[in-house]
Amino acid sequence: MTVSTIMNAKPATLRADDSVSKAADILQEKRYLILPVVDGEGRYAGVFDVWDLLGLLLPKAATLDDLVPNLSFLGDDLPALQQRMKDIGSQPVGPLARPDLPLLRPDMSPVEALLLFYRHRSTLPVVDEASGKLVGVMSYWDALAAISGRKA
Amino acid sequence: MEPHGGVWFGWDPFWVSTLILIITYTVIISERVNRAIVALLGAAAMILVGALNQEQAVEGVDFNTLALLVGMMILVAIAKRSGMFQYLAVWAARVSRGQPWALLALLSVVTAVMSALLDNVTTVLLIAPVTLVITDQLKVPPYPFLFTEILASNIGGTATLIGDPPNIIIGSAANLSFNDFVINLAPVVFVVLLLQLLINHLIWGRQMRGDPAARERVMAFNAKEAISDWTLLYKSLFVIGLVIVGFIFARFIGLEAGTIALAGAALLLLLDCFPREREAQTHRFNEMFGEVEWVTIFFFVGLFIVVAGVEHGGLLEWFADGVLKATGGELATTAIAILWASAILSAIIDNIPFVATMIPVIKNMAPTFGGQEGLLPLWWALSLGACLGGNGTLIGASANLTVAGIADRAGVPFRFMTFLKLAFPMMLMSIIVSTIYMYLRYLM
Numbered sequence: 001m002t003v004s005t006i007m008n009a010k011p012a013t014l015r016a017d018d019s020v021s022k023a024a025d026i027l028q029e030k031r032y033l034i035l036p037v038v039d040g041e042g043r044y045a046g047v048f049d050v051w052d053l054l055g056l057l058l059p060k061a062a063t064l065d066d067l068v069p070n071l072s073f074l075g076d077d078l079p080a081l082q083q084r085m086k087d088i089g090s091q092p093v094g095p096l097a098r099p100d101l102p103l104l105r106p107d108m109s110p111v112e113a114l115l116l117f118y119r120h121r122s123t124l125p126v127v128d129e130a131s132g133k134l135v136g137v138m139s140y141w142d143a144l145a146a147i148s149g150r151k152a
Numbered sequence: 153m154e155p156h157g158g159v160w161f162g163w164d165p166f167w168v169s170t171l172i173l174i175i176t177y178t179v180i181i182s183e184r185v186n187r188a189i190v191a192l193l194g195a196a197a198m199i200l201v202g203a204l205n206q207e208q209a210v211e212g213v214d215f216n217t218l219a220l221l222v223g224m225m226i227l228v229a230i231a232k233r234s235g236m237f238q239y240l241a242v243w244a245a246r247v248s249r250g251q252p253w254a255l256l257a258l259l260s261v262v263t264a265v266m267s268a269l270l271d272n273v274t275t276v277l278l279i280a281p282v283t284l285v286i287t288d289q290l291k292v293p294p295y296p297f298l299f300t301e302i303l304a305s306n307i308g309g310t311a312t313l314i315g316d317p318p319n320i321i322i323g324s325a326a327n328l329s330f331n332d333f334v335i336n337l338a339p340v341v342f343v344v345l346l347l348q349l350l351i352n353h354l355i356w357g358r359q360m361r362g363d364p365a366a367r368e369r370v371m372a373f374n375a376k377e378a379i380s381d382w383t384l385l386y387k388s389l390f391v392i393g394l395v396i397v398g399f400i401f402a403r404f405i406g407l408e409a410g411t412i413a414l415a416g417a418a419l420l421l422l423l424d425c426f427p428r429e430r431e432a433q434t435h436r437f438n439e440m441f442g443e444v445e446w447v448t449i450f451f452f453v454g455l456f457i458v459v460a461g462v463e464h465g466g467l468l469e470w471f472a473d474g475v476l477k478a479t480g481g482e483l484a485t486t487a488i489a490i491l492w493a494s495a496i497l498s499a500i501i502d503n504i505p506f507v508a509t510m511i512p513v514i515k516n517m518a519p520t521f522g523g524q525e526g527l528l529p530l531w532w533a534l535s536l537g538a539c540l541g542g543n544g545t546l547i548g549a550s551a552n553l554t555v556a557g558i559a560d561r562a563g564v565p566f567r568f569m570t571f572l573k574l575a576f577p578m579m580l581m582s583i584i585v586s587t588i589y590m591y592l593r594y595l596m
Contacts, residue, residue: 059284059285059288059289060284060288060562060563061280061281061282061283061284061285061288061558061562062281062285064281064558064561064562067277067278067280067281067558068238068281068282068285069235069238069378069380070235070377070378070380071285072374072377072378073238073242073373073374073375073376073377073378074285074289074369074373075369075372075373075374075377077369080289080369
């Protein structure tokens with residue numbers, strides 16, 4: 001068994017010019033952790049994930065290491081956050097896509113995939129090394145389902 | 153070759169030690185190798201070639217400076233975890249009622265005061281991120297706030313013995329107390345800070361308008377929520393207060409500032425660690441000592457030995473004679489020359505090696521100016537020049553680079569030339585004010 005037999009081969013993806021609000025809609029609707037961003041030929045460019053979305057809603061300085069210990073002094077801020085959600089919605093996801101997640105290969109063994117899930121605590125993109133194309137996405141639920149014989 | 157009886161091959165110690173100093177400082181300025189490594193290698197070279205024996209090298213190290221630095225670093229490493237710096241920044245935001253011009257001035261004052269009482273780098277490291285959050289909420293550009301915080305941290309640090317590393321070395325070497333620094337430097341620092349606030353207001357403050365909804369949000373900030381550990385806050389304030397009182401009375405109880413700072417650090421470590429399990433105590437202790445900037449400490453150790461080498465070799469006496477010839481042995485000319493040379497050099501290069509070298513040079517001038525007492529104006533000139541000069545360029549002081557680093561990562565670029573165009577004239581202004589002050593107070 002390899003990653004290619006377990007992964008989701010038809011994942012939801014984004015194009016570089018898709019907006020943050022479209023990404024936010026898909027993430028919330030499907031409860032996905034990551035959305036891979038691909039170019040016109042289906043080549044993998046990075047991911048926009050739910051943490052990126054949360055980061056956009058926060059003051060930038062608060063997302064850098066632990067420079068700001070907490071934000072509780074800001075008080076009840078729901079209207080401000082709603083406004084911010086609107087403000088960030090129109091920007092394209094292309095420049096925000098991060099290429100730094102480790103990639104799964106279609107021919108990888110399940111145990112190697114488990115190790116990467118364990119270390120990085122995220123759903124991971126599956127990319128074909130030669131062509132650079134995104135061939136699927138695999139989550140730790142997919143891995144557990146394959147091991148326990150349940151349906152994912 | 154005798155190992156410690158003289159310089160290799162009978163070379164002239166003057167030239168050998170001078171050559172080692174030049175090579176060491178050139179490599180430090182090139183920034184290709186970590187400065188602590190370079191300084192330690194320079195120190196080792198001085199001893200190996202026989203320009204100094206080991207006893208002379210150890211005598212050259214100013215342990216009071218090291219103790220004061222380590223002590224203050226530990227105090228700050230513990231105290232900062234209470235959230236007190238964030239508290240002050242949020243408090244400034246509330247008190248300014250979300251008026252950007254008032255916030256600009258208040259954050260500068262908070263930064264200056266904290267930099268005077270603790271150290272510059274920690275102050276800006278903790279104030280700058282909160283400033284970014286506050287300006288983000290207030291929807292005003294963060295650059296002016298961070299820029300003025302850089303200037304304020306270097307200005308505030310000039311006012312006290314512990315505010316800036318050059319003052320620590322000067323105070324220790326020239327036997328000047330905490331009170332001496334406050335009495336002699338705080339008045340001019342206060343004037344410089346006021347002028348700085350005024351200029352920043354004219355350039356930025358008066359043009360910035362806060363959006364009303366954003367201002368209302370800022371006024372609703374709860375500063376108390378910024379404190380993450382109240383117990384630790386009380387313990388830290390207690391010990392820092394005790395240490396400052398200790399500094400003030402140091403002379404009368406015959407203690408060096410380094411002893412007081414390390415004793416304070418030990419007391420705060422005890423208060424912080426005692427309630428914990430034994431293993432957790434060790435862990436916490438290691439964590440706090442991990443925050444001591446060992447690079448700075450060993451940089452100082454190496455530098456002290458390199459400087460002791462050229463002092464024994466005779467370079468610094470020769471240089472002091474040269475300076476005195478050039479200034480005609482006049483106190484006023486010498487003091488103003490030291491002030492301006494330190495300011496310009498400190499804007500371009502690291503001020504610590506410069507100050508460490510200048511200390512024995514100034515000490516060598518004692519006979520000309522009637523003993524140690526006569527040197528006082530020169531010490532103040534050196535301190536004002538070296539500390540305030542750091543404001544001239546983005547690389548002039550560590551606090552500048554710390555803020556620039558944080559700002560860059562938060563998407564607020566600090567460019568060398570953009571900074572220089574405003575900061576350099578402001579630095580010159582502070583040196584002009586210092587010149588007038590020096591002249592009126594010590595040189596007339």
